[in-house]
Amino acid sequence: MPPADNDRQVTPFPAGLWEQPQPVVPAAVAEVAEPVQRIRVPASMLYRYTPGAAPSRFLRGLRDKRILGEKDPVNGDVYVPPRGMSPVVGLPTTEQVELPDRGTLAAFCIVHIGFGVNAPPTPFVSALVLIDGAAVSVYGTLLDIPIEEVRIGMRVQAVWAPDEELTTSFENIRYWKPLDEPDVAPELLKGHM
Amino acid sequence: MSGNRVAVIGVGQTKYAAVRGDVSLAGLLREAVYRALADAHLGMDDIDAIVVGKAPDFFEGVMMPEGYLAEALGAVGKPLFRVHTAGSVGGSTAIVAAGHIQSGVHERVLTVGWEMQSCSEAMWALSFPLPFQQQLVAGAGGYFAPFIREYMRRSGAPDDIGILVALKDRLNALKNPYAHLHEPDVTYDSVKDSFMLWEPIRYSETCPSSDGAIALVLGGEAAAEASAASTGVSPAWIHGTSMRSEPAMASGRDQVSPQASQDCAADVFAQAGITDPRRQIDVVEMYVPFSWYEPMWLESLGFAEVGHGWKLTEDGATQMSGDLPVNCSGGVLSTNPIGASGMIRFGEAAMQVRGQAGDHQIEGARLALGHAYGGAAQFFAMWVVGSDKP
Amino acid sequence: MAPQRDVAIVAFAQTDHRRAVPERNEVELIQPVIRQALDQVGATIADIGFTCSGSSDYLAGQAFSFVMTLDAVGAFPPIQESHVEMDGAWALYEAWLKIQAGHADTALVYGYSKASPGDLPRVLSRQLDPYYYGPLWPDSVALAGLQARAMIDAGLIDEAEMAAIAHRSREAARGNPHAQLRGSDPLDELLAAPYLSDPLRRHDCPPITDGGAAVVLAAGDRAREWSKRPAWIRGIDHRIDSHNLGARDLTVSPSASLAAAKAGVSEGKVDVAELHAPFTHQEKILATALGLGDSTVLNPSGGALAANPMMAAGLIRLGEVFRRIEDGEADRGVAHATSGHLLQQNFVAVLEGDPR
Structure with a gap:
C-alpha cells in the first residue's frame, strides 16, 4: 500500500480537493506479482543560503523599521526589495533611498486557501503594495478592513512587528492596513504592480 | 522564417493522470516516445538528436535527470540536450529542437517534455520558502489572481467569463482520450459553485497537477516528405517560432499583457506572414492554467482589441463550433504536467493541421498557433504550424 | 543545407573563482562578468540577438533559480532568451544553432553556480538514477574513485601519474589570476597525503567553487569587427x-x-x-x-x-x-x-x- 499522504508531509488541502483514484494496473502484471507502484527515497539536504549584498543592506534596514530601496543608476527607478540589479538596464543598484512605510494597493486577490506557517486565517487579502517612491510593488497581506471594501488604488500603511520581535526579515512588516487618504487613480499604477 | 524547413512528423502522448504509478519515470517517457515514433513510421535508430525539457528538477527529485534517462530516450551515442525555461519550457524545448534542423545540423530530432508531479509535493517543488525573500502565503494561484482581477477591472468583463472558459475546456477534454480530467458531469453551475481558492479564481478554474509526457518527431524537408509518403498524413510545417523573455519585476512591466507576450506574438505572426490572426489562424492551443488567461492572452496576442478579448469567449468564438477555437484538447485546465504542458500545446496544434485530433479535430484546420508561457508571466514561446509547406 | 555561417567566440570573462562567495547572490556574482564580456566588444544587450544561460536549481537549492539572474542582463525591453539546465557550454551550443539558423547574428552566453550553500558531493548524488543508485547516496568523489581504480587496475594510469597531472595543472594555474588553486605542493608530498576516496587523494579532486563566466558569439564580419582575432x-x-x-x-x-x-x-x-x-x-x-x-x-x-x-x-x-x-x-x-x-x-x- 502506498503510504498515507500525511506521511509525505504534504500541504493539507481541503478534503475532497485533488483526490484521484488509484492507478490502474494491467491484469497481466497483477497476476504475476504485486506491482511496486511507489518507492520512497527520503532526501534531505542542508543549504546555507546567504542573501547577497543588496538584500543584506535592505534586511538590516528592516531590522530598524526602515525601508531602503535602491536606485536604477540610469533611470532613477527605485527597487524594493532590492536584489542588487536594475533589471531594466542590468547594472548594479548602489544608491540607497529610504522610503516611507506607506503605499497604494496596486493589485490584490482574496485568498481562501492559505499556504505556509505565516498565512493569516482565511479568507484574507493578498496584496501588491506600491510603496510611495518605489517603481515596483511588494507582496503582503492587507488586514483591518472588511474584504468587500478593498479596492485597487486605496492607500495603505505598514504594521510593524513589536520592537522586541524585529529581525533582519521581510516579515517585520506583519501586514498592511488602510490609511485614511484619498485613493490613487488605478491608471497611475499600471507598470508598477 | 530563416533556416532549413522543419515539420512535425510524429506526435505521441501518454495518458495523463494525477498518478501514473504503473510506470517508472523512464517508462513514462518511453510511452510517449514510442507513440511519436510509431506515428512517424520511424524507429529510434532513425533519430539524430534528442532535445528534452521539463520544469524544476525538484518535481521528481532528480537533478538533471536527462543523464539517467539517456538510455530510455535512445540517446546513447547521440546528442542529448536539456532545456529549462520555467512554465514555457515545453514550447521552448520544441523550438530548440526545431533549431537543430533549421541550422542544418540534423535531419530528424526527437523532442520530449514531461513532468511526473506525483513524485513529490508539487506546491513544495514549485515554491518552497526561502529565507530572505518575500513570502507569498497565497500559493501559485495567489500570484496570478491579482493580475486577473486587474484585467477584469480594466476590461469591465462580466464576472463569469472565467467560468465559461473552464466549462468549455473541461467539455473539450471529454473528446480527448489523453486528457487528465474527464468530468462528464461538469456544468456552468458546478464550476460556479466550486470552492473559491484565490478570488476571483475558483477550484474548477485552475489546472490540475498531472503526470505525463509528450514526444514530437521533427524532420527536415526530406524527412518530412518521406514521412508523409509513408504515413499518408500531412506533416505540420513550422511557419514560425519565437521566444521572448523579460524580468520578473521591472519598472514599466505590465503583467496583465506583458510586452514579451506581445513581441513574441508579433514576431511569430510576421514570420508566418500572418497579418490578421483572428481571420487567418484556424485553431489555437493556448497556455491557460487559470481560466481568465484565455481572454487575457486573446488580447495580448492580437486576436482581439484590448479590452475585448472576453467577448470572444462570451460569444462562443473560442468554442469548437466558433470561428477561433481555443484549446480543443481541453488545454492546461484539463491536463498539466508542467514541463510537458507547453509542448502539448505545440503538439496539439500540429495534430490539428495534420488532421489527427480525432474527436476534437477542427475540420479543415490548416494553420494553428501553439503558445506557452512561464515564470511571472515573463517567458514566452510560440509557434505557428500549417498543413502547407511555407 | 549543412551549417554554413562562420561563427566565432569574440569575448570572454570569468569571475575570480573562490570556494565560497557568501557576500554576493547569484545575480550579483554573474552581472560583472556579463558586463565585462559585453564591454570587451563595446556592446550593450541591444546589440545582442540571442541570450542563453546555463545553471542548476539543485545547486542553488531553489526552483526557477535562473529567473532572478536574468536581472543581470537588462532584459527590458524583452529579449530573445533561453536557459539550459546544463553547463554553459551547452548554452553556447544552443546559441550557435540559433545563429546558424539565421535567427540571430550575435549571442550572449553565460553559466554560473554557487556550490557553497549545499554539500556538493551529496547534491550531485541526486543526479543519479532515482530508483537504483540514488537511494544509495553515492557521492561524486566516491564514484570518481571507482573510475580511477578501474583505470589503475587496467594499467592505464598510476597514482604517480595522477599526482603529476594535479601538479602540472595547479602549477600552470599560477599564471591564471582567476584560478582558485594556484600552485601545488611538491609531488612527493602529494603522494604522501592520505586517501580521500581510495585511490583518490585530495589533489586528485577538483576544488568546490562559486563562480561563473560569460562569452559573446558573433557571425562573420561582426565577429571581425568585435575581435582582433576571433x-x-x-x-x-x-x-x-x-x-x-x-x-x-x-x-x-x-x-x-x-x-x-x-x-x-x-x-x-x-x-x-x-x-x-x-x-x-x-x-x-x-x-x-x-x-x-x-x-x-x-x-x-x-x-x-x-x-x-x-x-x-x-x-x-x-x-x-x-x-x-x-x-x-x-x-x-x-x-x-x-x-x-x-x-x-x-x-x-x-x-x-x-x-x-
Missing part, C-alpha cells in the same frame, strides 16, 4: 554515454571520442586543449579519447583542477581557448566540457584563428 568555431558536437555504470567500460569515453570525431579534432594540429576533467585520471581518459598527443598543451589555465564552478567550468574551457587564439598564443585549439558523473556526457569544439 576564435572561429570550426567544429562542435556533443554526445552522451549510458548512465548504467555497470554496463560501461569506465576507463574509456566513447561519447568524447565520437564528439571529437564529429567536431573534426584530428583534422589539424591542436596547439592547445582545455579539457573539463574534474578528476586527475579523467584528463588521461579525455586526452586519449580526443587523440591528443604531446604537441598539444593541455589545460594551460589549470583546468577544472584549479577552479571548477559547476555549470560554468565547461564554458570557461571555451573561453580559455578563445583567449589564447585571440592573443596569438595558439592558432587552433580544442575545448571540452563534461556533464554528469564519470564523464557521462561530453562536448567538444574546435576553435581556430585566422592565419597570422
Whole structure:
C-alpha cells in the first residue's frame, strides 16, 4: 500500500480537493506479482543560503523599521526589495533611498486557501503594495478592513512587528492596513504592480 | 522564417493522470516516445538528436535527470540536450529542437517534455520558502489572481467569463482520450459553485497537477516528405517560432499583457506572414492554467482589441463550433504536467493541421498557433504550424 | 543545407573563482562578468540577438533559480532568451544553432553556480538514477574513485601519474589570476597525503567553487569587427554515454571520442586543449579519447583542477581557448566540457584563428 499522504508531509488541502483514484494496473502484471507502484527515497539536504549584498543592506534596514530601496543608476527607478540589479538596464543598484512605510494597493486577490506557517486565517487579502517612491510593488497581506471594501488604488500603511520581535526579515512588516487618504487613480499604477 | 524547413512528423502522448504509478519515470517517457515514433513510421535508430525539457528538477527529485534517462530516450551515442525555461519550457524545448534542423545540423530530432508531479509535493517543488525573500502565503494561484482581477477591472468583463472558459475546456477534454480530467458531469453551475481558492479564481478554474509526457518527431524537408509518403498524413510545417523573455519585476512591466507576450506574438505572426490572426489562424492551443488567461492572452496576442478579448469567449468564438477555437484538447485546465504542458500545446496544434485530433479535430484546420508561457508571466514561446509547406 | 555561417567566440570573462562567495547572490556574482564580456566588444544587450544561460536549481537549492539572474542582463525591453539546465557550454551550443539558423547574428552566453550553500558531493548524488543508485547516496568523489581504480587496475594510469597531472595543472594555474588553486605542493608530498576516496587523494579532486563566466558569439564580419582575432568555431558536437555504470567500460569515453570525431579534432594540429576533467585520471581518459598527443598543451589555465564552478567550468574551457587564439598564443585549439558523473556526457569544439 502506498503510504498515507500525511506521511509525505504534504500541504493539507481541503478534503475532497485533488483526490484521484488509484492507478490502474494491467491484469497481466497483477497476476504475476504485486506491482511496486511507489518507492520512497527520503532526501534531505542542508543549504546555507546567504542573501547577497543588496538584500543584506535592505534586511538590516528592516531590522530598524526602515525601508531602503535602491536606485536604477540610469533611470532613477527605485527597487524594493532590492536584489542588487536594475533589471531594466542590468547594472548594479548602489544608491540607497529610504522610503516611507506607506503605499497604494496596486493589485490584490482574496485568498481562501492559505499556504505556509505565516498565512493569516482565511479568507484574507493578498496584496501588491506600491510603496510611495518605489517603481515596483511588494507582496503582503492587507488586514483591518472588511474584504468587500478593498479596492485597487486605496492607500495603505505598514504594521510593524513589536520592537522586541524585529529581525533582519521581510516579515517585520506583519501586514498592511488602510490609511485614511484619498485613493490613487488605478491608471497611475499600471507598470508598477 | 530563416533556416532549413522543419515539420512535425510524429506526435505521441501518454495518458495523463494525477498518478501514473504503473510506470517508472523512464517508462513514462518511453510511452510517449514510442507513440511519436510509431506515428512517424520511424524507429529510434532513425533519430539524430534528442532535445528534452521539463520544469524544476525538484518535481521528481532528480537533478538533471536527462543523464539517467539517456538510455530510455535512445540517446546513447547521440546528442542529448536539456532545456529549462520555467512554465514555457515545453514550447521552448520544441523550438530548440526545431533549431537543430533549421541550422542544418540534423535531419530528424526527437523532442520530449514531461513532468511526473506525483513524485513529490508539487506546491513544495514549485515554491518552497526561502529565507530572505518575500513570502507569498497565497500559493501559485495567489500570484496570478491579482493580475486577473486587474484585467477584469480594466476590461469591465462580466464576472463569469472565467467560468465559461473552464466549462468549455473541461467539455473539450471529454473528446480527448489523453486528457487528465474527464468530468462528464461538469456544468456552468458546478464550476460556479466550486470552492473559491484565490478570488476571483475558483477550484474548477485552475489546472490540475498531472503526470505525463509528450514526444514530437521533427524532420527536415526530406524527412518530412518521406514521412508523409509513408504515413499518408500531412506533416505540420513550422511557419514560425519565437521566444521572448523579460524580468520578473521591472519598472514599466505590465503583467496583465506583458510586452514579451506581445513581441513574441508579433514576431511569430510576421514570420508566418500572418497579418490578421483572428481571420487567418484556424485553431489555437493556448497556455491557460487559470481560466481568465484565455481572454487575457486573446488580447495580448492580437486576436482581439484590448479590452475585448472576453467577448470572444462570451460569444462562443473560442468554442469548437466558433470561428477561433481555443484549446480543443481541453488545454492546461484539463491536463498539466508542467514541463510537458507547453509542448502539448505545440503538439496539439500540429495534430490539428495534420488532421489527427480525432474527436476534437477542427475540420479543415490548416494553420494553428501553439503558445506557452512561464515564470511571472515573463517567458514566452510560440509557434505557428500549417498543413502547407511555407 | 549543412551549417554554413562562420561563427566565432569574440569575448570572454570569468569571475575570480573562490570556494565560497557568501557576500554576493547569484545575480550579483554573474552581472560583472556579463558586463565585462559585453564591454570587451563595446556592446550593450541591444546589440545582442540571442541570450542563453546555463545553471542548476539543485545547486542553488531553489526552483526557477535562473529567473532572478536574468536581472543581470537588462532584459527590458524583452529579449530573445533561453536557459539550459546544463553547463554553459551547452548554452553556447544552443546559441550557435540559433545563429546558424539565421535567427540571430550575435549571442550572449553565460553559466554560473554557487556550490557553497549545499554539500556538493551529496547534491550531485541526486543526479543519479532515482530508483537504483540514488537511494544509495553515492557521492561524486566516491564514484570518481571507482573510475580511477578501474583505470589503475587496467594499467592505464598510476597514482604517480595522477599526482603529476594535479601538479602540472595547479602549477600552470599560477599564471591564471582567476584560478582558485594556484600552485601545488611538491609531488612527493602529494603522494604522501592520505586517501580521500581510495585511490583518490585530495589533489586528485577538483576544488568546490562559486563562480561563473560569460562569452559573446558573433557571425562573420561582426565577429571581425568585435575581435582582433576571433576564435572561429570550426567544429562542435556533443554526445552522451549510458548512465548504467555497470554496463560501461569506465576507463574509456566513447561519447568524447565520437564528439571529437564529429567536431573534426584530428583534422589539424591542436596547439592547445582545455579539457573539463574534474578528476586527475579523467584528463588521461579525455586526452586519449580526443587523440591528443604531446604537441598539444593541455589545460594551460589549470583546468577544472584549479577552479571548477559547476555549470560554468565547461564554458570557461571555451573561453580559455578563445583567449589564447585571440592573443596569438595558439592558432587552433580544442575545448571540452563534461556533464554528469564519470564523464557521462561530453562536448567538444574546435576553435581556430585566422592565419597570422
